[in-house]
Amino acid sequence: MTQDDLTITDPKMRAQGVDVFYGDKQAINNVSIDVGTDLVTAFIGPSGCGKSTFLRSLNRMNDTVASAKVTGRIELDGEDIYAPSMDVVQLRARVGMVFQKPNPFPKSIYDNVGYGPRIHGLAPSKPDLDVIVERALVRAGLWDEVKDRLLESGTALSGGQQQRLCIARAIAVDPEVILMDEPCSALDPIATAKIEELIHELRGKFAIVIVTHNMQQAARVSQRTAFFHLGTLVEYGKTTDIFTNPKQDRTKDYITGRYG
């Protein structure tokens, strides 16, 4: 793996020698990677290569799978997130997540966005919460479409709107990192374009890590790209370098559509 031209001096998250096991099966093998604060980082690779598994170990969502085990070291701002002293609830408030399929709660649009701020006590009063909800929906580019029907169910929105609602929900707790697990795979091209536009706008405000199947999407939205294959990190570098001048044959084969 190459890391020579990588100029991340103060990484938001840093993984070192991470292995992930599901029972006896090893899903991730010795992955080390730095995630930059102001950058969008894309994880690409064929199905089953472990990119989603690795993403889910960055906010310890793998904890919900009883057989999953993570070894190695993953840091957030230099702090080991798997240390016993780390509170997983606070970790997930700092490292938010958007899932493959939009999963709004069967509650109103307002309550969907207000859910996180309420449980973390970010809004002492109703007007405070109103402000937080509005700001999150504005940042997620959904405000104009839903401002007149905040009390309608979130599940009544279209797929693309639901996904932006889920992004608003994640933004509302003011995280430092947002993990996106193939956020556009269940959406049509127009909704996908809107999400990509949104990722551009959110860049710089949050560190964003996006898993995607779609190489054009990785090229469009990210500044750094990591190529995973069979549970290992094959190549990591600037997105332009990965797509125009890959150093590894496996990366080149994947990008040119030889397999995947």
Add this chain to the structure above:
Amino acid sequence: MTFNAAALLLLIAGLALIGWIAGRQRSNLLAGRAGTKLHSRPQYHGWYVALWLFAPAALFLAVWSSVSPGLITNQVLASDAAQSLPAFGFERGAILSDARSVALGQQERVRLPAAAPLVQPYADAAHQYAWIGIAAMLALALAGGLYAFTRIKPDFRARTRVERIVMAFLLLASLVAILTTFGIVLSLLFESIRFFQLVSPMELLFGTNWAPQSGAPVDDTFGGIPLFWGTVLIGAIIAMIVAIPIGMMTAVYLTQYAAPVVRRWVKPILEILAGVPTVVYGYFAALTVAPALREFAVMLGIPNASTESALAAGIVMGVMIIPFVSSMADDSINAVPQAMRDGSLALGATPNETIRQVLIPAALPGVMGGILLAVSRAIGETMIVVMAAGLSANLTANPFASVTTVTAQIVKLLTGDQEFDSAKTLAAFALGLVLFVVTLLLNIAALRIVKKYREAYE
């Protein structure tokens, strides 16, 4: 020669077996010829012949068994010996049935002297109709079998036909339960109409005094309100106060917190609880819970504390309902997609917050459906209330007092010697009808809620 339906059924079953073998044999022969290819495999041809042989004959047998006794009696009545019979009433029926028993060999000699001359005509008629029946049945079986046998050709679609006949049988089987339900409703309805001719429906539904007497109905003694209130107090209030929280907490624990090994043990034990006969719960309520509660009430100085208390019956009924509520809640919580849980956890919610604010609200419609089903079961439950709640119709909110329920009163009205034309007895059917309608509505509401909710996630 008497008409023995069971033996005849065996006979045509034997014929059907022969038909099966013959049909199979014939199609095998056809298949053996060069250049022929059967549409259906040989055993389908066999089944086709066997079914044609068996089904019409069996149907005829069923009809004949129910029709022929009437025909025999008619013929006896037309005979000379029957002209001296009393015209109508109990005696005439007794003499006829006495003669029939002797003629069919069910008893040695006549008990009523008047029956003696009828024995011989009865035996003759029975003999004659038995022969007619058997001959017709055999003719039908052979005709059916021959018809099917002659239709066996290489390109005959026996499989399709057999499958269609089997489907018809399955349809018939599923109709049995439905038709029985209709029959039950109709019988309830007819008896209830007779009751409502004696007592106004308004009195039953809204009257507050329940003291049914034998004989002619006395005004203002068939007020159902105390019974309905007792039923609601025990089945829908006390039992649910016990069952809903405990059932819900059980479901939350089993779905969210329990280690797989705990779940593997606790769930079957709960299901066993659901299978305990209600009479056993009744013992428990009457012998253990009720006396303990009475002592407790006396200690607190509560007036009217009875050993037959609404509370004892309600608590035990609540315990009985727990497995219902918990298993419905369990299913509903499990049906909430994992994505909801993940979405909440990923926002930094604790498992507890996730359960309270996301899983339970999302599962609530299904849980509500389960609770309605549980209520409908609780208000229809009989044994516990008969044994523990008492029979005195009190209109009281004191849970330590004795109350009675619709089901307990039905039991009281129908046990012992009854004349089936008095308002007192007929009241049981009217109460049954009310209970049936209420539980039916509850079930419909519950199933609709559950169905609507299931669609939301599929």
